[in-house]
Amino acid sequence: MEINFECKKCRCIFDCDIGNVSLLENSDRPFFEKKIICPTCGERSMDELLLTELGQSQLTQATLDFEVDDLSDFGFYEGECQGCDMFQPLNDLGLCEECAGKLERDLIRESDRDNTISGYGLDSAECEEIRKKVIKEYGEKLELIASNKPKKKKCKAAKRKKKKAKTA
Ligand SMILES: [Zn+2]
Numbered sequence: 001m002e003i004n005f006e007c008k009k010c011r012c013i014f015d016c017d018i019g020n021v022s023l024l025e026n027s028d029r030p031f032f033e034k035k036i037i038c039p040t041c042g043e044r045s046m047d048e049l050l051l052t053e054l055g056q057s058q059l060t061q062a063t064l065d066f067e068v069d070d071l072s073d074f075g076f077y078e079g080e081c082q083g084c085d086m087f088q089p090l091n092d093l094g095l096c097e098e099c100a101g102k103l104e105r106d107l108i109r110e111s112d113r114d115n116t117i118s119g120y121g122l123d124s125a126e127c128e129e130i131r132k133k134v135i136k137e138y139g140e141k142l143e144l145i146a147s148n149k150p151k152k153k154k155c156k157a158a159k160r161k162k163k164k165a166k167t168a
């Protein structure tokens with residue numbers, strides 16, 4: 001990618017292709033894949049350069065993309081899974097890999113394709129194909145959503161108690 005720099009020595013402003021940007025673990029400074037070359041002075045280190053306003057927003061954009069990519073990966077953080085209560089690496093929904101798979105299949109079974117990963121952006125016919133495949137391989141019964149149903153019943157019971165208390 002190209003970043004806009006200003007050379008501290010000759011004061012010229014130039015675009016430089018720095019390749020990929022990565023963030024190093026022990027530094028808050030971004031690491032550039034390629035060397036930064038000033039058109040008049042040649043190779044420059046980061047200390048001999050300034051980021052222009054444009055350069056700053058280009059760099060922010062690049063590192064933002066980087067963080068978003070990280071979030072979608074498994075193992076972003078560890079904790080108690082919302083589905084099975086086991087301590088495991090979780091995704092951004094707070095589900096372990098196995099439960100995330102169950103949820104995905106449940107959403108497909110319920111044709112809730114906007115919330116699925118595999119059905120996103122597909123038309124209803126394509127989604128129905130995936131649904132048939134899931135039901136054929138894993139059965140028609142809901143896996144994760146079903147296990148949450150007792151909790152919902154408890155909620156309803158609590159509400160009923162409240163009503164009784166009011167009438168009494
Ligand atoms: Zn220069």
Ligand SMILES: [Zn+2]
Pocket residue numbers: 081082083084085086095096097098099100
């Ligand atoms: Zn789980």
